[in-house]
Amino acid sequence: MKWLKQVGWRHGVAILILVFAMVPIVFVVSAALNPLGTLSSSQLVPSGASFGNFTRLLGDTAFGSWFLNSIVIAATASAASVFLSALAAYAFSRRRFRGRRVGLLSLLLIQMFPQFLAIVAIFLMFSTITDYWPAIGFNTWWGLILLYLGGALGVNTWLMKGFFDTVPRELDESATIDGASHPQVFFRILLPLVAPILAVTGLLAFIGTINEFLIANVFLTDTGAKTLSIGLWGLVAGERDANFGMFCAGTLLTAIPTVLVFQLLQRYITDGLTAGAVKG
Amino acid sequence: MVMQLDGPATQRARPPKPDMPDKSAGWFKIILLGLTTAIAIWAAFPLIDNKAWTGLAILIGTTAALLYLYLTPRHIPAKYLAPGTILLIAFQIFPVLYTASTAFTNFGDGHRGTKAEAVVAIQTASVTQVPGSLQYALTVATTGDTATGPLVFLITDPATKQVSAGDANGLTPVEATVTSAGRVTAASGYTVLTTGQASLRSKEITALAVPTAGGAIRSSGLSRAYEGKAGRVYDASCDCVRDTTTGKSWRADESLGLFVAGDGERLAQGWKVTVGFSNFTRVLTDPAISGPFLRTLVWNFAFALLSTGGTFVLGLLCAIALHSKRVRGRTLYRVLLILPYAMPSFAMLLVWRDMFNTDFGLINNLFGTDVDWFGGSASARFAVILVQLWLGYPYMFLVATGALQAIPGELTEASRIDGAGAWAAFRKITLPLLMVALTPLLISSFAFNFNNFNAIYLTTEGAPFPADNPANGATDLLITYTYRLAFGGAGAQYGFAAAISIFIFLIVAVVSAISFRRTRRQEEVYS
Numbered sequence: 001m002k003w004l005k006q007v008g009w010r011h012g013v014a015i016l017i018l019v020f021a022m023v024p025i026v027f028v029v030s031a032a033l034n035p036l037g038t039l040s041s042s043q044l045v046p047s048g049a050s051f052g053n054f055t056r057l058l059g060d061t062a063f064g065s066w067f068l069n070s071i072v073i074a075a076t077a078s079a080a081s082v083f084l085s086a087l088a089a090y091a092f093s094r095r096r097f098r099g100r101r102v103g104l105l106s107l108l109l110i111q112m113f114p115q116f117l118a119i120v121a122i123f124l125m126f127s128t129i130t131d132y133w134p135a136i137g138f139n140t141w142w143g144l145i146l147l148y149l150g151g152a153l154g155v156n157t158w159l160m161k162g163f164f165d166t167v168p169r170e171l172d173e174s175a176t177i178d179g180a181s182h183p184q185v186f187f188r189i190l191l192p193l194v195a196p197i198l199a200v201t202g203l204l205a206f207i208g209t210i211n212e213f214l215i216a217n218v219f220l221t222d223t224g225a226k227t228l229s230i231g232l233w234g235l236v237a238g239e240r241d242a243n244f245g246m247f248c249a250g251t252l253l254t255a256i257p258t259v260l261v262f263q264l265l266q267r268y269i270t271d272g273l274t275a276g277a278v279k280g
Numbered sequence: 281m282v283m284q285l286d287g288p289a290t291q292r293a294r295p296p297k298p299d300m301p302d303k304s305a306g307w308f309k310i311i312l313l314g315l316t317t318a319i320a321i322w323a324a325f326p327l328i329d330n331k332a333w334t335g336l337a338i339l340i341g342t343t344a345a346l347l348y349l350y351l352t353p354r355h356i357p358a359k360y361l362a363p364g365t366i367l368l369i370a371f372q373i374f375p376v377l378y379t380a381s382t383a384f385t386n387f388g389d390g391h392r393g394t395k396a397e398a399v400v401a402i403q404t405a406s407v408t409q410v411p412g413s414l415q416y417a418l419t420v421a422t423t424g425d426t427a428t429g430p431l432v433f434l435i436t437d438p439a440t441k442q443v444s445a446g447d448a449n450g451l452t453p454v455e456a457t458v459t460s461a462g463r464v465t466a467a468s469g470y471t472v473l474t475t476g477q478a479s480l481r482s483k484e485i486t487a488l489a490v491p492t493a494g495g496a497i498r499s500s501g502l503s504r505a506y507e508g509k510a511g512r513v514y515d516a517s518c519d520c521v522r523d524t525t526t527g528k529s530w531r532a533d534e535s536l537g538l539f540v541a542g543d544g545e546r547l548a549q550g551w552k553v554t555v556g557f558s559n560f561t562r563v564l565t566d567p568a569i570s571g572p573f574l575r576t577l578v579w580n581f582a583f584a585l586l587s588t589g590g591t592f593v594l595g596l597l598c599a600i601a602l603h604s605k606r607v608r609g610r611t612l613y614r615v616l617l618i619l620p621y622a623m624p625s626f627a628m629l630l631v632w633r634d635m636f637n638t639d640f641g642l643i644n645n646l647f648g649t650d651v652d653w654f655g656g657s658a659s660a661r662f663a664v665i666l667v668q669l670w671l672g673y674p675y676m677f678l679v680a681t682g683a684l685q686a687i688p689g690e691l692t693e694a695s696r697i698d699g700a701g702a703w704a705a706f707r708k709i710t711l712p713l714l715m716v717a718l719t720p721l722l723i724s725s726f727a728f729n730f731n732n733f734n735a736i737y738l739t740t741e742g743a744p745f746p747a748d749n750p751a752n753g754a755t756d757l758l759i760t761y762t763y764r765l766a767f768g769g770a771g772a773q774y775g776f777a778a779a780i781s782i783f784i785f786l787i788v789a790v791v792s793a794i795s796f797r798r799t800r801r802q803e804e805v806y807s
Contacts, residue, residue, distance in 0.1 A: 013601040014613045040640040084364035091360035112788040118375035132326035150371025153364040211625050222425045229626045251627040258622045
């Protein structure tokens with residue numbers, strides 16, 4: 001009885017939520033393995049197992065290039081945005097200057113504008129850019145990365161600033177007295193100490209970019225230039241039933257890079273997600 | 281999943297050796313500034329070629345400011361803020377301000393360009409084939425993807441065999457290989473469409489008219505084109521458009537941005553004009569808009585609150601259940617419970633949509649029911665919130681676990697010794713401490729869910745729709761409603777959509793500002 005009261009209920013709750021969590025994932029796995037590959041024939045438990053959906057996906061669609069595009073864009077954009085955000089967080093946390101308060105609040109405010117409505121403006125802007133500089137125009141990696149980097153400063157900067165605030169100022173002050181310049185303080189002392197929050201914002205940015213749909217949909221129109229979200233959406237937008245198996249196979253493959261990044265950064269994750277808030 | 285909490289302060293810092301030379305950093309800086317200058321020079325050429333002097337001035341000004349900033353020892357904060365801020369201004373603030381400014385115009389379908397462009401469009405659209413119209417051989421090509429790229433007419437002069445490329449801006453001569461029949465087989469810079477590809481886009485081909493001096497070139501079929509005469513002509517003396525056959529005239533109305541005839545008939549093609557606050561007043565006064573707007577607003581709040589609150593409760597429940605070393609298999613539980621977070625959310629939204637399918641969806645199959653989930657308002661709303669719960673709880677689980685571990689165990693133990701039950705200890709000690717830590721995350725989660733476009737667009741698309749208003753459904757959030765107004769099938773109304781997005785912005789900003797004011801987080805800003 002005592003066991004039930006102290007430990008048993010914990011298993012009960014965890015198992016209940018686990019069932020809720022796993023049903024859609026098991027469904028995706030079995031639909032991906034479903035030899036028929038249609039939605040109407042997909043069940044929770046697969047009726048057979050074949051890798052036909054995977055071979056069809058890799059053979060008949062441009063999945064390989066979608067995957068490459070997504071990885072390159074998400075990795076570059078999230079790494080660069082973490083760096084830009086860390087630079088700004090350092091200034092907001094360690095420096096006192098005019099407009100600091102206004103700057104911090106406006107960073108938060110600008111995020112609250114439903115940004116995708118600016119898509120018309122972005123479209124018009126990049127139509128001109130494509131004319132002038134095709135290398136960073138529509139259907140290019142660099143254009144989309146630049147566009148995503150426009151959002152580098154934002155909620156993440158706040159999260160990072162909170163974490164920077166928890167690092168005692170005495171550390172950088174003593175280094176300054178020892179003769180370290182401000183870039184040295186930033187790169188050699190602070191950056192290693194705030195690694196957890198860099199990992200967390202990196203992961204959040206990565207997941208956000210891999211999943212980004214609206215802007216990429218306007219931006220990437222050539223089949224070979226598409227990202228995973230646009231490409232997979234195209235698979236089920238027209239023939240929802242017939243391509244469902246392929247779509248699920250693609251979903252599973254899309255999860256792989258996210259899981260890998262997650263594994264890579266996991267020892268920092270819980271640290272960083274709350275630290276900015278908890279330890280302030 | 282390793283969940284350790286090493287505060288940054290407990291890790292040891294390695295201060296740089298004071299005697300370390302700073303030369304490599306200096307070289308690095310010179311290389312970076314050199315690269316910046318090189319990129320600026322590369323970017324300048326197209327601007328000069330196109331005589332875009334404003335753009336050139338901005339480019340030179342920005343580059344000069346950057347060089348100054350990183351060469352002077354002063355302005356240290358600006359050195360750290362400049363890179364992110366420049367990108368922020370270029371790709372977020374500028375588009376947002378531009379969008380906000382369109383809220384004061386009638387920008388949208390039929391009101392896209394200037395008056396002169398409207399006149400050209402009206403004249404071109406009225407072109408008809410008349411006896412003696414010049415005939416050309418036509419090849420349809422594109423500058424982009426064969427299925428979606430912009431269309432171009434490659435037109436071969438029957439006498440000279442000279443090929444010209446024509447689009448909505450007019451004709452330009454091009455180099456091309458031509459068959460004896462006048463058909464183009466290859467042209468530099470263009471992809472020639474096959475007959476099959478062209479027939480798939482026949483609607484666009486029929487609609488395309490290439491303006492010429494006396495009228496326009498239009499297609500007749502996929503391989504012939506003619507140069508016709510304009511049936512409607514702009515007359516500057518009366519500032520009106522006149523039909524050459526019937527003599528009817530439409531006078532320009534500068535406040536509407538339209539050509540209006542004496543009997544009130546309007547030409548579809550207009551131009552962009554400033555309309556003041558009428559888009560804003562329309563949201564509030566037009567009953568066809570304000571009714572759905574209020575209904576959607578209420579549901580929007582409910583959706584954001586339920587999504588945020590629900591995921592928080594569920595995530596917290598997981599975190600508390602697993603916050604005990606005595607639970608066996610804790611690590612495995614954690615990995616599996618976080619798995620939904622690792623799945624791509626856009627794809628899982630589509631999977632959930634199909635799981636709710638009435639005829640062959642998994643949910644009806646599992647429970648043996650026959651519910652039309654997206655057919656009724658209540659079930660559709662329940663469904664989208666359930667989906668949000670699934671997508672969102674792992675994040676809350678993660679942050680709640682971290683926050684729980686940061687609460688010293690002595691606190692709850694002390695309350696136990698004082699005689700408090702487990703529930704009382706949780707309610708009086710743990711929960712308040714958790715809320716302090718997590719409120720800022722809950723507020724940002726609320727702001728995110730308030731505008732959670734994908735959650736609706738990829739599942740119900742706003743359905744079910746009432747019979748009398750196909751533009752506003754029961755599960756529509758303000759943002760999906762606005763999206764339909766801006767880009768939907770009934771014709772784009774960018775100006776009006778921009779006005780609504782300003783309302784959304786104000787609502788979210790006010791709610792967040794009030795909540796932030798009540799948290800400690802706000803104090804940190806002012807410190």
